[in-house]
Amino acid sequence: MFSIGLGLFLFQYVNNKDAGTDRMKEIAGWIQEGSRAFIKTEYKYLGIFVAVMTVALSAFLGVKIGITYVFGTVLSALAGVIGLEIAVKANVRTANAARKGGLSAAFPIAFRGGAVMGLMVVGLALAGISIVYWITGDPDILLGMSIGASTLTLFMKAGGGIFTKTADIAADLVGKIELGIPEDDPRNPAVIADNVGDNVGDCAGSGADLFDSYIAAIMAAMILGASSQIPYLVTLPLVFAGLGIIASIIGILLVRVGKEGADPGKSLNMGTYTTTLVFGVLTYAVTMYLGYDIKIWYANIAGLLAGIVIGMTSDYYTSINRSPAIKTAEASQTGAAISILTGFSYGLISCFPALLGIGIGAAISFSLYGVYGIGIAAVGMLSIAGIIIAGDAYGPIGDNAKGIAEMAELGDDIVDITDEIDAAGNTTKAITKGFAIGAAGLTALALLASFQEIVMSITGEPIVFNLMNPLVMMGIFIGMSIPVIFSAMIILGVSKNAFRMIEEIRRQFREIPGLIEGTGKPDYNSCINIATVGALQELLPLIVFSIVSTLVLGFVGGIHALGGYLSGAIFSGFFLAILMANAGGLWDNAKKYVESGNFGGKGSDAHKAAVIGDTVGDPFKDTAGPSLNTLVTVMSQIASLFAPLIVVYALLG
């Protein structure tokens, strides 16, 4: 509650700042309008999906699940709307503050804009869980709410991901390549869609992503706690999550840039480290004070450390001034193919510390406190979600501020300041992205454990997922293929959707008189609409496929096959998520390294090669990669929800 209150206060703080010149207000207005158009269209379609799901869940699993499902979707939708609203207000105000007061004035607005998102998301999530648990007293009912949040997140994250890359690719291909007009040129009908894409993909999408993992982790830990006969284990996750919010608030308030020339990236990271430390201290104090088992605290810390390892790995493998990015940039001199191979190879290598981190982290937390240990490790990682989301949402605000500064022609000095704010966002993003994937990986393991607990509580018998059981083995192989197909189809969806939008851009340049000369006004909204509807068209069959294949496998192969299937999806999903996020970030920064004057600089052959690598990486890191967590979460929860029916009606097993 306090978190929501502070969130609203910071919202007012940002909203009261001046939005700048009329031209700036006009451009920001377009972005705001476009974002709202996206949300409106998306939520219209989602309304139908949610209605169908609610009816189906209510029919098969009871009205309680149906109601909590709707509640979960509403909360998730709310989190998305709030994130977008604050982002489109903060971006222009950041640009204006840079114009008036320089970096030290602009930075807090951008960051506090992100903080609104962070605080509101964790506040809403924790309040939602507490209310449902307070009313029902049954952690299993939380599954309905959690899957409501997850399905909506999958639409926002993956749909936003398709949207943003559609706009990006289409705007570049027609604008830069066919017509030779600069990036972020207001004459290009896709340019507002491109800016809207940053908001819906990165800002609303990432917020919803962590929102979903956050709820799922707390719920899984509560379910595991409920089966343990120790009463405090059920509420402990809520307590730890609450402490995480307090730690995040402290961290957020500490983030500031004192004087001109200070590095905003360092300041952001300081905030994250402070939060982690405060969280560790607070949970230790409460553990001692309330007499919790100290082993639970250790498991909690094991999760936190695993998250930091994965985040730092991502940072190393994607940073612009580290060897992988520089070597990839260097390889660009011998052409695009070698550049792509080099970046892809480093992406593969970057999976090693992450796989090691999650494997050892899970093993340690399990050996400390059984499956509940895994649950609490996931909660531990996600408890500091408040500041992680704040840092994540800061990125697109800075990016947009730069775009507005360029489009409104505020001059090079101002663009440079917004550029610095933007660059800091890129560094933070790598760390938070790694952190989010790691957290989702542990959450998925906790969900697998809670699936097992739910099955055991139904049958009353212990269940073992033996690797040498043919059904388990078959389940693993089939489960592995779901994230693989999902990422392939979603990448193909981006190309298909981009072609639709390219047609529309060409049509506008052909039919709107004076557009290329700058006297005609492009129809921004038709581009936004095409990207939105197209994204949903590509996505809907995939989401239905992943839900249906989970149910088919469960009802045909039975519980053992389903356990293997969920494990397989975790294995390939986690691996691909890390690979795509890191390789994509790496190619992006290799390109930036060349652009900053190395190996021939902008316009050289090396630059052309690096741009190809970056374009390959775009849907990796912004569309497919980040959707996989949520996909696996949805699959696990569908399995848990339908476990009672599957136990009874399965064909085999």
Next chain:
Amino acid sequence: MFSIGLGLFLFQYVNNKDAGTDRMKEIAGWIQEGSRAFIKTEYKYLGIFVAVMTVALSAFLGVKIGITYVFGTVLSALAGVIGLEIAVKANVRTANAARKGGLSAAFPIAFRGGAVMGLMVVGLALAGISIVYWITGDPDILLGMSIGASTLTLFMKAGGGIFTKTADIAADLVGKIELGIPEDDPRNPAVIADNVGDNVGDCAGSGADLFDSYIAAIMAAMILGASSQIPYLVTLPLVFAGLGIIASIIGILLVRVGKEGADPGKSLNMGTYTTTLVFGVLTYAVTMYLGYDIKIWYANIAGLLAGIVIGMTSDYYTSINRSPAIKTAEASQTGAAISILTGFSYGLISCFPALLGIGIGAAISFSLYGVYGIGIAAVGMLSIAGIIIAGDAYGPIGDNAKGIAEMAELGDDIVDITDEIDAAGNTTKAITKGFAIGAAGLTALALLASFQEIVMSITGEPIVFNLMNPLVMMGIFIGMSIPVIFSAMIILGVSKNAFRMIEEIRRQFREIPGLIEGTGKPDYNSCINIATVGALQELLPLIVFSIVSTLVLGFVGGIHALGGYLSGAIFSGFFLAILMANAGGLWDNAKKYVESGNFGGKGSDAHKAAVIGDTVGDPFKDTAGPSLNTLVTVMSQIASLFAPLIVVYALLG
């Protein structure tokens, strides 16, 4: 024995054909000389490696294992040498027969050259196993021989893969791009290395690859049979393998092209299908006659069918006239990035039927006859290795024949005939490659089962690899990372090695007078030497790493962690092998589709984009992808060999 005899007879048949003009003999001589130089250098280094391994194995596991280890390496080395020798004889004779008697004269020479390799490999393998088993009567001792074959194969396959792509990339970058001289131009010092690469990578490598899976599958099934108390289960794999050789011989003898204009590709596939059918009938008859359990025969057929599904999937996703390749070619019109993304996506999708096939195939064969069912399914798939290898080895012979025809300037008509022979090889290759990966996947599962049996026979207790056991889960995550790192490092190794060779080519053009004018003679062997030594330098640390990490994980984490680790390696290894083979083949054929006049044809922007895709795919399909099977096999066998020590001395578990 009969197989070896027929192999020798066909060798004579090919050898007695005329090798053509002096110019042809000269060029073929260079290739032959280069191949021998490669083998000589490689085997010199391998001698040291084998000596160290033999001492280590003898010290820890007894002299018997040491001796069989050496025996296995010698057989594997022999198979490699024979494959190379026949390939470098058959290529020039194929080109000459094309010159004299057209397609119907040339085709049998190319195919029978491949058949020599196929028959010798399976003959040597089966004879070797039979001899060791006849002397010792202990299937466990076969592990020594099997791992001998596997380690050598890993060197030949991965080393050959690095070698061939090193030469390919270096020859193209300096020759085509820097100097503008055509492909296969004898002035280019790397051109012979490029042709040698086709032989050592595709021919010797693939032969050794199936040699290794073949031995491992038979051995694993024998070990599983030995633990079953039913005596005939131990020798049954040998019987089925023998029947497979007979079926292969029948299939090989049926492959011929009756008249001009017939399609050699169809003829090759007919041979494979006939062999499969004959094998099914023969094993059924023997099962009935000897009173074997009919369920074993069903398991055998399940394996065969899984192999065919995987092979046909590979065929569909890589064929030049199918939708994936055409769509990837079409995407090349919008640039290299979209082309790569499209091909990569189809590569991911192609994993679905393969994962489904191996998952369901393993489950069915297991439910028919337990772990032995999986073993016999693998044997079933590999029994027709004779004709599979023949088809595989046919490819580089045709490729080389075309190269010789071009270099010796035999005229367009002759080049067209060799081109047809070459093209048929590409189709067959996709099927056989998919088949080989599928067979290796089932073999790996059988090895995992035999690892479990070995552990149980040591401890006398049942062992369960429970997914929710933290050590197993940790093992899976760590095991998954080994093939991931291996493929990344090997791809990076290709680039590094290519740079060494580029320096050498530039040096020769700088220092050898008259080289570019065609009057000076390039030093082909120094290029071959650099590629060979460089390949081994890149590879040796990786192989040591994979062996050491298996031992470290086993001795630290214990048997449960090791079981998880091997499973994890199978999961990621199988997935990456399929992905890389199919995506690589797809990009290759998308390029060929553009080259045959579509979307702008040769020299267009689409072609340039498709070439980039093809270059990315080259180390995927020819270096990293095909090595992963063998890597997993080596890891599994090391684990089985050291199981007795790990059970006693492990730190955890």
